Amino acid sequence: MDRRLFLQNAGLALGVSALTNSCSTPETTAAALDTWEGVRAQFPLSPGKLHMSQMLLATHPKHIASEIERHRKALDADPDVYWEENFPTAENIVAAAAGKYMSCLPGEVALTDSTTMGLATVYNGLTHYFANAEILSSTHDHYSTEKSLEFATRGANTTIKRVSLYTDPAKANADEIADTVDKNITPKTKVLALTWVHSSTGVKLPISRISEVVRKHNSSRKEDDQVIFVVDGVHGFGIDNIDIEKMGCDFFIAGTHKWLFGPRGTGIIYAKKKFWKTMQPTIPAFSMIAYGSWLGVVPADQEMTFTDYLTPGGFHSFEHRWSLNVAFEWMMTLGKDRVEKRTHELSSRLKNGLKSISHVKTHTPLSNDLSAGINCFDVEGMKAEDVMKKLHDQHHILASTAPYKVTCVRLTPSIVNSDEEVDKCIKALEGIKE
Numbered sequence: 001m002d003r004r005l006f007l008q009n010a011g012l013a014l015g016v017s018a019l020t021n022s023c024s025t026p027e028t029t030a031a032a033l034d035t036w037e038g039v040r041a042q043f044p045l046s047p048g049k050l051h052m053s054q055m056l057l058a059t060h061p062k063h064i065a066s067e068i069e070r071h072r073k074a075l076d077a078d079p080d081v082y083w084e085e086n087f088p089t090a091e092n093i094v095a096a097a098a099g100k101y102m103s104c105l106p107g108e109v110a111l112t113d114s115t116t117m118g119l120a121t122v123y124n125g126l127t128h129y130f131a132n133a134e135i136l137s138s139t140h141d142h143y144s145t146e147k148s149l150e151f152a153t154r155g156a157n158t159t160i161k162r163v164s165l166y167t168d169p170a171k172a173n174a175d176e177i178a179d180t181v182d183k184n185i186t187p188k189t190k191v192l193a194l195t196w197v198h199s200s201t202g203v204k205l206p207i208s209r210i211s212e213v214v215r216k217h218n219s220s221r222k223e224d225d226q227v228i229f230v231v232d233g234v235h236g237f238g239i240d241n242i243d244i245e246k247m248g249c250d251f252f253i254a255g256t257h258k259w260l261f262g263p264r265g266t267g268i269i270y271a272k273k274k275f276w277k278t279m280q281p282t283i284p285a286f287s288m289i290a291y292g293s294w295l296g297v298v299p300a301d302q303e304m305t306f307t308d309y310l311t312p313g314g315f316h317s318f319e320h321r322w323s324l325n326v327a328f329e330w331m332m333t334l335g336k337d338r339v340e341k342r343t344h345e346l347s348s349r350l351k352n353g354l355k356s357i358s359h360v361k362t363h364t365p366l367s368n369d370l371s372a373g374i375n376c377f378d379v380e381g382m383k384a385e386d387v388m389k390k391l392h393d394q395h396h397i398l399a400s401t402a403p404y405k406v407t408c409v410r411l412t413p414s415i416v417n418s419d420e421e422v423d424k425c426i427k428a429l430e431g432i433k434e
């Protein structure tokens with residue numbers, strides 16, 4: 001593609017020196033990351049509080065904050081020039097870092113602003129595929145999945161079948177979950193819409209097991225009649241050492257502004273290459289190649305990657321979007337396996353402590369295979385919001401309640417927390433009673 005021609009056609013000017021898009025983790029920071037105290041010191045979290053609701057919205061470690069600041073300053077100083085210089089490559093740099101983190105092709109990753117936007121984009125983009133057919137989903141999914149499915153199926157004569165994958169979440173079982181999915185896929189099912197970690201119970205679904213079930217059904221189906229497996233992955237992403245190919249799903253959506261500690265207002269959509277053609281974009285992309293083909297300076301039949309045609313265009317908070325690669329790099333510097341081990345250690349410590357309190361009923365399975373960092377529970381005879389308030393007012397512990405029709409209290413330890421903080425939560429709950 002003739003970049004200069006495209007830029008001229010687009011009415012854009014060249015002529016400024018390029019600014020780098022990526023900055024590697026400085027050595028001083030890398031050394032500081034050897035201990036969990038050092039990791040915690042990277043975050044500007046208010047002291048004197050126990051931050052146990054990171055699953056909602058990330059705080060940024062120094063390194064990511066300074067990358068955002070670097071882009072912000074440059075955009076403030078010269079927005080048009082800085083954008084011109086960086087837009088042709090910045091999103092691909094982010095997609096490449098995401099691909100490295102997830103073990104997939106860079107082009108298989110499109111950027112989005114949140115899990116919610118990603119889910120809506122994917123389901124809306126598959127409307128023609130599931131028209132007059134059936135979507136299999138569950139009763140455990142978040143508002144963002146339910147509403148995205150509802151909006152995308154309007155007028156499409158699509159049935160959404162929601163099944164329960166477990167009755168008692170604490171006793172959830174991988175075989176039972178996989179069997180339930182298996183039994184409920186019918187010849188009419190075109191999409192399987194599930195969530196990796198349920199924010200209502202903390203249950204983590206065995207995604208690779210479920211992918212095997214889907215593969216079994218697909219083996220006897222034609223290429224244009226495959227069951228497409230879509231996963232809202234937000235509450236496992238940034239915790240479990242992800243290898244997306246091993247997970248085996250076709251689409252995977254995750255906000256990167258929660259457990260990954262990435263810039264607020266960022267996220268990713270992964271799509272297996274073979275499904276690119278199945279997917280219809282909703283928001284026009286502003287990539288060189290997508291815009292260039294509209295301008296007629298790129299051949300209309302030139303193949304576009306998923307990054308190129310699905311990343312939503314329009315002018316954005318680029319200081320955030322363009323800093324996301326640094327969040328992936330930062331996590332890889334910490335060590336994906338180390339982060340997984342640490343988060344599970346803290347969660348297990350918490351779950352075991354809560355289990356020993358007679359007036360606390362835990363809802364999240366003890367097994368690391370069936371849980372991640374969300375720990376859900378209730379205190380006998382008390383409303384979830386009253387427990388949350390007491391944790392805050394009496395102990396400065398920031399918990400959350402699950403925003404579902406049936407709610408519960410959630411404590412979500414992450415790499416910013418210590419063993420002592422987890423123990424303080426357990427001690428506090430020993431004293432919070434009806």
Ligand SMILES: Cc1ncc(COP(=O)(O)O)c(C=O)c1O
Nearest residue numbers: 114115116142144199232234255
């Ligand atoms: C399971 C699940 N999916 C999606 C979302 C929405 O995420 P986002 O803020 O990235 O849109 C949430 C909210 O925390 C959630 O719990």
